[in-house]
Amino acid sequence: MEKETYISDFNRDSIHTILLNNKEDEIEELFKMALNTRQEHCGSYINLRGIIEYSNICKKDCYYCGIRKDNGYVKRYQLTEDEVIASAYQALENGLGSIVIQSGEQSSKEFILTIDRLIQKIKKLSNNKLGITLSCGEQSEETYRRWFESGAHRYLLRIETSNEALYKKLHPDNLHHSYFARKNALEAIKKTGYQTGSGVMIGVPFQTPEHLAEDLLFLRDFDVDMVGMGPYVEEQNTPLYLYSAGLPSLQQRFVLSMKMIALLRLMMPNINIAASTALDAVNKEGRFEALKAGANVLMPNLTPAKHMQNYSLYNGKTRLSDNCQSLLNEAARFASSAGDKLRFNQWGDSRHYLLRTNKHEEVLK
Numbered sequence: 001m002e003k004e005t006y007i008s009d010f011n012r013d014s015i016h017t018i019l020l021n022n023k024e025d026e027i028e029e030l031f032k033m034a035l036n037t038r039q040e041h042c043g044s045y046i047n048l049r050g051i052i053e054y055s056n057i058c059k060k061d062c063y064y065c066g067i068r069k070d071n072g073y074v075k076r077y078q079l080t081e082d083e084v085i086a087s088a089y090q091a092l093e094n095g096l097g098s099i100v101i102q103s104g105e106q107s108s109k110e111f112i113l114t115i116d117r118l119i120q121k122i123k124k125l126s127n128n129k130l131g132i133t134l135s136c137g138e139q140s141e142e143t144y145r146r147w148f149e150s151g152a153h154r155y156l157l158r159i160e161t162s163n164e165a166l167y168k169k170l171h172p173d174n175l176h177h178s179y180f181a182r183k184n185a186l187e188a189i190k191k192t193g194y195q196t197g198s199g200v201m202i203g204v205p206f207q208t209p210e211h212l213a214e215d216l217l218f219l220r221d222f223d224v225d226m227v228g229m230g231p232y233v234e235e236q237n238t239p240l241y242l243y244s245a246g247l248p249s250l251q252q253r254f255v256l257s258m259k260m261i262a263l264l265r266l267m268m269p270n271i272n273i274a275a276s277t278a279l280d281a282v283n284k285e286g287r288f289e290a291l292k293a294g295a296n297v298l299m300p301n302l303t304p305a306k307h308m309q310n311y312s313l314y315n316g317k318t319r320l321s322d323n324c325q326s327l328l329n330e331a332a333r334f335a336s337s338a339g340d341k342l343r344f345n346q347w348g349d350s351r352h353y354l355l356r357t358n359k360h361e362e363v364l365k
């Protein structure tokens, strides 16, 4: 049996020191160690998920987010069930063994039932071949259970920041945006039995390297199975845009994000870490670079083209070149230069989850 090998001497101070270290050769060394650790504990391959951005309708008003409720400049959309199904077929055709259904947060009965129906339909049409991750925000335990029982097996809910005071600066102060409710939701997701994912934004206004060090310790102590984290990219029509002037440059936020990914890989060798899309907003090969610095999940976007531009979380999110096939071709080229292969037609579960839930036989597959 594989042993959990947390490196125990990561603490607030040692992480902080690494985050502040700007010596290029040492940063390169960190990335290389993270790549080696990932290859040793997760294998020399990149897991794939097709992401389907179901709707940009959102009841929340997070100060950083382009699709916040009060942003009147956004053209709102919701995919039809047929559009979601077509995207799921596209995942199958492209050999993506898994999809993510992501959405702005809604809690109407209709929303809950539609997602539920979609999960069941996709499981059926794919003969259970497609794994399903959900990223649909804070929901009741009952809803999490309903979706789990219908066949979704992973859930991603970013904590955004693990620091309560910073959380309050990034969100309106009301019941819809409670730090504790978010943490409780994350607990409920885990309790339901999902492979549980979380993550943070890196380089947001008011955030310090100490906050980021605490974020990594939070993710470790929560014992997450998967992580998606990436740079904050300012979006014009949001309240936080006013604080853009004092921010580190986009390039600095990019490097900081890469260091966060690499450090987390060393702290949690067998979790799944996504190369988040926001990395590409800074550097057009950003996601590929992350795959050489500890990340092991790539998520081509399968949202129908006519809606893609409206899922505008931040400036420059949508690139016309984000065509699934060309992204996969380029990714394969990059991956092979690090000795990795893209892993087609597999769910690509988190080894961390399989071990923590004693599904050891599946780890051997």
Ligand code: 5AD
Pocket: 064, 065, 066, 158, 160, 200, 201, 230, 231, 232, 233, 234, 235, 278, 313, 314
């Ligand atoms: N920059 C980077 N990431 C953002 N997100 C939302 N707004 C931004 C932004 N301006 C991220 C949040 C959310 C995910 C869907 O997108 O972390 O959880």
